[in-house]
Amino acid sequence: MTIPILDLKAQYRKIQGEVRTAIDEILESQQFILGPVVEKFEAEVASYLKAGTAVGVASGTDALLLSLMALGIGPGDAVLVPPFTFFASVSCITRLGATPIFIDIDPENFLIDYRAAESFLGERARPHPGGHGLMDPKSQCRIKAILPVHLFGQNCSMAALIALAQKHNLYIVEDVAQAFGARAEIAPGNSKPAGTLGDLGCFSFFPTKNLGGLGDGGMVVTGRTDLAEAVRRLRVHGADHKYHHLEVGLNSRLDALQAAVLRVKLRYIDQWCEERIERSRRYQSLFLATGLVGRQILSLPDPGDGQSHVFNQYVIRASRRDELRAYLSGQGIMTGVYYPVPLHLQPCFAFLGHRQGDFPHAERAAAEVLALPMFPELTREQQEIVVQSIQDFYRP
Ligand SMILES: Cc1ncc(COP(=O)(O)O)c(C=O)c1O
Incomplete structure (x- = not known):
């Protein structure tokens, strides 16, 4: 699948x-x-x-x-x-x-x-x-x-x-x-x-x-x-x-x-936002059950209160991010990296005179973020497969 x-x-x-x-x-x-x-x-x-x-x-x-x-x-x-x-x-x-x-x-x-x-x-x-x-x-x-x-x-x-x-x-x-x-x-x-x-x-x-x-x-x-x-x-x-x-x-x-x-x-936006929020909660509980969270392996987005986060993207931090991404792709699970290069290091902004190390949190995020499947129609079964595959990657 x-x-x-x-x-x-x-x-x-x-x-x-x-x-x-x-x-x-x-x-x-x-x-x-x-x-x-x-x-x-x-x-x-x-x-x-x-x-x-x-x-x-x-x-x-x-x-x-x-x-x-x-x-x-x-x-x-x-x-x-x-x-x-x-x-x-x-x-x-x-x-x-x-x-x-x-x-x-x-x-x-x-x-x-x-x-x-x-x-x-x-x-x-x-x-x-x-x-x-x-x-x-x-x-x-x-x-x-x-x-x-x-x-x-x-x-x-x-x-x-x-x-x-x-x-x-x-x-x-x-x-x-x-x-x-x-x-x-x-x-x-x-x-x-x-x-x-x-x-x-x-x-x-x-x-x-x-x-x-x-x-x-x-x-x-x-x-x-x-x-x-x-x-x-x-x-x-x-x-x-x-x-x-x-x-x-x-x-x-x-x-x-x-x-x-x-x-x-x-006319559907409130429903779709709610469904995204609900799926973020589901990811949260599935991931917490894996024991991988908070051990320098994975960190999850804050679910927020009410509609403070409407999860256009569900973005985790993952150690060995690029290896994980390739593994998931091999399992048929599509992910995204938003964004791999922080803007102060983009060639077109070199004239601003910034260097690696100037904005360490942005640079670390660029190396660690991974956006997982997220959309209102995402099923429980699909989410279970995503989380199980991530668990399999870290604990083969
Ligand atoms: C944070 C952010 N700002 C600006 C834009 C630009 O929007 P558009 O692609 O409609 O020009 C996007 C979308 O791609 C975005 O994600």
């Missing part, structure tokens, strides 16, 4: 009728770019997230880029970001001529370590000579924003990051590409949807995400009408009305076909 890391066909089989009807409606209308179906989807996402405004764009990458553009971030500015994330969380910064300041991750959860951010801002950053705010002593750039990434579906410590941003007058741009449906606790018993706590939240509808389309798609959500207007303008070449360009933007619109399918899938 082959166990895929994600089984989109199983999901499609369940909603095939609804998806086809939605696509047919678009084909009948022949309205493919933006238009009423995209507007409906934007309104539904805004209402689901209880966010002010949602703006559909062409991808999660563009959601990040357009958000930073809307904030006016560019050359001479710096943004705090973790080095252990998908490439786009950082490329959106350098694409605009701004400078990423890497903040190492918390080894417990792979997320930006707010204590490391706090000590950077409190101890290493300097007052900007132009007044108002802080400067990165290395690049001499003005520190403008924090870009936390809710990696694998798990919320960052937003209350602490918001307090830091307020103290140092920084924007927060949330990378929520992997965490649609997650909730962040801001005070005991009080949580809000991930992506609605910062100035802007950036979602991806790449097919493998919890809410995934039939291709690329993304969304920016914000409670600020000025930023929503800026993103709306920037996604259509910076035009406030047709052929009148206030600034140079992008061509980055959500297709009506994507919106139509995503409207169907949005």
Whole structure:
């Protein structure tokens, strides 16, 4: 039996009728770019997230880029970001001529370590000579924003990051590409949807995400009408009305076909997140029974409370990771490594002058992480096979 890391066909089989009807409606209308179906989807996402405004764009990458553009971030500015994330969380910064300041991750959860951010801002950053705010002593750039990434579906410590941003007058741009449906606790018993706590939240509808389309798609959500207007303008070449360009933007619109399918899938998102959470609990109890956990062999993700982690990926740390991965592949079990090279060591960011050893937690994570099969339709039997095979590998 082959166990895929994600089984989109199983999901499609369940909603095939609804998806086809939605696509047919678009084909009948022949309205493919933006238009009423995209507007409906934007309104539904805004209402689901209880966010002010949602703006559909062409991808999660563009959601990040357009958000930073809307904030006016560019050359001479710096943004705090973790080095252990998908490439786009950082490329959106350098694409605009701004400078990423890497903040190492918390080894417990792979997320930006707010204590490391706090000590950077409190101890290493300097007052900007132009007044108002802080400067990165290395690049001499003005520190403008924090870009936390809710990696694998798990919320960052937003209350602490918001307090830091307020103290140092920084924007927060949330990378929520992997965490649609997650909730962040801001005070005991009080949580809000991930992506609605910062100035802007950036979602991806790449097919493998919890809410995934039939291709690329993304969304920016914000409670600020000025930023929503800026993103709306920037996604259509910076035009406030047709052929009148206030600034140079992008061509980055959500297709009506994507919106139509995503409207169907949005109706299932809570159920799918719940099913992912339930499967994470099942992995947890199966793994604990193996006796491999916590003995420098395996460590498991924190299951979180409520919807604080919606398990877009179920990522463990494993000793002899690459050998284990090859063994599982031989057993027909597909796994993933997100991400094998931390971003401060990527050739294209060599100009930032970082070296091996600069961000040890990110580097260790890159060597140890393994994403196991995780999707709402994953069966108990499949999970038992995954865990049994891992046990067989370590105790032949
Ligand atoms: C953390 C993170 N940020 C940004 C992106 C970019 O999204 P997209 O692939 O839709 O451009 C992704 C998705 O691949 C992601 O996982």
